[in-house]
Amino acid sequence: MANDFRQSSVRLSCYSCPLRSMSHFRRFSEDELDFVARFKRGELSTDAGATVVVEGTNSAHLYTVLEGWGFRYKILEDGRRQILNYVVPGDLVGLQGALMAEMQHSVEALTPMTLCMFERSRLFTLFEKHASLAYDLTWLAAREESILDEHLLSIGRRTALERAAYLLAFLHERGRLTGLLDETRRYVPVTQTHVADTLGLSIVHTNKTLRRLGDRGMIRWLDRGCDVLDVEALCEVANWRPDDALVRPFI
Amino acid sequence: MANDFRQSSVRLSCYSCPLRSMSHFRRFSEDELDFVARFKRGELSTDAGATVVVEGTNSAHLYTVLEGWGFRYKILEDGRRQILNYVVPGDLVGLQGALMAEMQHSVEALTPMTLCMFERSRLFTLFEKHASLAYDLTWLAAREESILDEHLLSIGRRTALERAAYLLAFLHERGRLTGLLDETRRYVPVTQTHVADTLGLSIVHTNKTLRRLGDRGMIRWLDRGCDVLDVEALCEVANWRPDDALVRPFI
DNA sequence: CGCAATGTTGAGTATATTCAATTATCGTGG
DNA sequence: CCACGATAATTGAATATACTCAACATTGCG
The missing domain is CATH 1.10.10.10 (Winged helix-like DNA-binding domain superfamily/Winged helix DNA-binding domain)
Structure with missing residues (x-):
């Protein structure tokens, strides 16, 4: 029930990222791929039920889901819970925390999950050096918005x-x-x-x-x-x- | 009730934008201000009740609210309506339409409104030339997301x-x-x-x-x-x- | 003036909640 | 191996919340 993180033994290279081979995700230029590969700082593996992100905290990291299902939620003081949305491979986790003061929601794993970890402090470099990736980030945020709608x-x-x-x-x-x-x-x-x-x-x-x-x-x-x-x-x-x-x- | 747009007689310059003088909005560098001033393509004034954006269409424009109240909504086939959020000065209108295929919601004015109009086609230039503004755009999208949450x-x-x-x-x-x-x-x-x-x-x-x-x-x-x-x-x-x-x- | 939109109220009905009890499944430890 | 507790799913009954229907009041506007 509590946080239960495992250090992944095998670490995937962005160059052989299994998601990239799927037709659903857009192709990267070599340049973009090089940048993302350097942006990546590690991997996070969790059991089902693990809490990946906690409301009110401010992680130094930003994640992309590689494997598994999870969900975002908020709770009221008396325990009433509202699930806001679900996360699946390719989804960003923690963008809010990276841009604003702190996370306004929590994230929990429904199944074992693997997440790709990025350094929050290097996010602005992404905006400066790779407009196309910045555009994608905004696209992802806009799509999340339309799902919430x-x-x-x-x-x-x-x-x-x-x-x-x-x-x-x-x-x-x-x-x-x-x-x-x-x-x-x-x-x-x-x-x-x-x-x-x-x-x-x-x-x-x-x-x-x-x-x-x-x-x-x-x-x-x-x-x-x-x-x-x-x-x-x-x-x-x-x-x-x-x-x-x-x-x-x-x- | 139908769309009712007026061409504004007096057009504000970005350099004397009344919103910029408010402490709530961040200061721009001269460089940023110059870019936004060139990005701006006109102003839109509407009566209360006017529909500014229609679900399913794809406007060539993107707006920032300068004055007035409005709201975003979706309707089901049988007419049931859900208001998603409200728009106030400083809010972006139509970002979704600028990034994705088409708008997934409509926007209507609650009071007379004035909107600042931008060319959708030049949005990518903003990402390429002004990382700080692109960052702001993403920030705005993330904040909308946390409001919807x-x-x-x-x-x-x-x-x-x-x-x-x-x-x-x-x-x-x-x-x-x-x-x-x-x-x-x-x-x-x-x-x-x-x-x-x-x-x-x-x-x-x-x-x-x-x-x-x-x-x-x-x-x-x-x-x-x-x-x-x-x-x-x-x-x-x-x-x-x-x-x-x-x-x-x-x- | 009369229409249209908005706001108000009561009554009856439908939807959804809470409470309570029961069953099933799974993993753990004796 | 089985008992046990924990989690999940299920069901019926009583109650609360919210909806529909209907009627009426108020306001602004052409």
């Missing part, structure tokens, strides 16, 4: 069933694009408590709502997660279409 | 009363920092429908909730808006503290 629409105006359908379709899509899910691996690793804390519902009502999606054959709930059986149907219920941007930046 | 926490996990208190404290704080509100002008220009669509509540329930805040002497509802009488008390109810960052970037 959709989440707000969901929690604020969709019904419980629509919200649940949206969330699972959304997670399935993110997992699919980043190589975490495919035709055979369709297991989204969240508990019903995570779903409840994302949708702004109680666990009991979340359970009943997920059951309804299961009854309609759209998902199959297993222990600590579910298989997404029919993404199209989920999108239909939620009245949502995934963003069809083909390539995305990645630092 | 707080909104999500609010809609997802706060009670109706807490949500309403948070929203009014939040709007009052934003207005105060950007010169829209002060000791004498404390009128926040939103209808109860706007509040409802921001908080994810019905108008009827919003009305009853606002009345409770009024009964406790924290606000006084007027026609199409309210006076915020006791921000401290609102913050207390919401269990929220405004961000105490002193200066912020502004392009």
Whole structure:
């Protein structure tokens, strides 16, 4: 439950970064790759359940997710928790802390994770020397913003069933694009408590709502997660279409 | 109700921009100011109720708010609307459209507004020539993200009363920092429908909730808006503290 | 003046929460 | 190996919260 970090034994070189070979991420020039390789300062491996970033602190580091699922959240004083968004390979973790005074949210691993670590103090150099990478950073921030917009629409105006359908379709899509899910691996690793804390519902009502999606054959709930059986149907219920941007930046 | 744009007769020079004299916004170097002055392509003046940006379109422009209040929103096919955030002087409008394929939300004016217009096509030049301004752009995107995080926490996990208190404290704080509100002008220009669509509540329930805040002497509802009488008390109810960052970037 | 938008209120209904109890699964230690 | 506790999922019942419907008051504007 507490922080549980392992020092990775094998360290990946940016030159052979497995994410770069995926069609979903944009190609780098040799120049950009050289810079990022020098920007990188290490790797962080965590167990499932580990807290990677703590609200109110200010880490000297900035991360990119290499492997695994995680989530960002905030809690109120009395313990009420709201999950803000999920992180998957290619996502930045800790940009806020790098730009502002301190982190305004925490990040926890859903599965074992590997993160690529960068020196916060060298971020401004990136802006000075590599406009294209700076542009990508802003792109990533703008995309996070548009995801949060959709989440707000969901929690604020969709019904419980629509919200649940949206969330699972959304997670399935993110997992699919980043190589975490495919035709055979369709297991989204969240508990019903995570779903409840994302949708702004109680666990009991979340359970009943997920059951309804299961009854309609759209998902199959297993222990600590579910298989997404029919993404199209989920999108239909939620009245949502995934963003069809083909390539995305990645630092 | 429809788009209603006026061509401004008097056009402000960036060198005498009224926002720059405010302590809330960071100072520019002469170099930066020169660039922004050339980046600027015009001004947009709108009436209250005008739609400045339409979801699904892709304007050739990017804006900075100079005067007035506005809001960003999304709607579902059947008309359900969710207000995502409010815009005040110094806020960027249309960054998403400038970076991604198209706008994922609309923007509407709450009061008459003046916006400073920039050429989208020249955005990349900003990244190439002015790292400090690019950094500011990313900072603004990250801050928008952290505001949306707080909104999500609010809609997802706060009670109706807490949500309403948070929203009014939040709007009052934003207005105060950007010169829209002060000791004498404390009128926040939103209808109860706007509040409802921001908080994810019905108008009827919003009305009853606002009345409770009024009964406790924290606000006084007027026609199409309210006076915020006791921000401290609102913050207390919401269990929220405004961000105490002193200066912020502004392009 | 009359319409349109906004704000208000009460009543009945629907949705979602809390409380409480039960089952299943997994890993740990005896 | 099995008992045990911890976490997760499930279910029913009572209650609270929020929504819809409907009617009416108020204001500003053409």
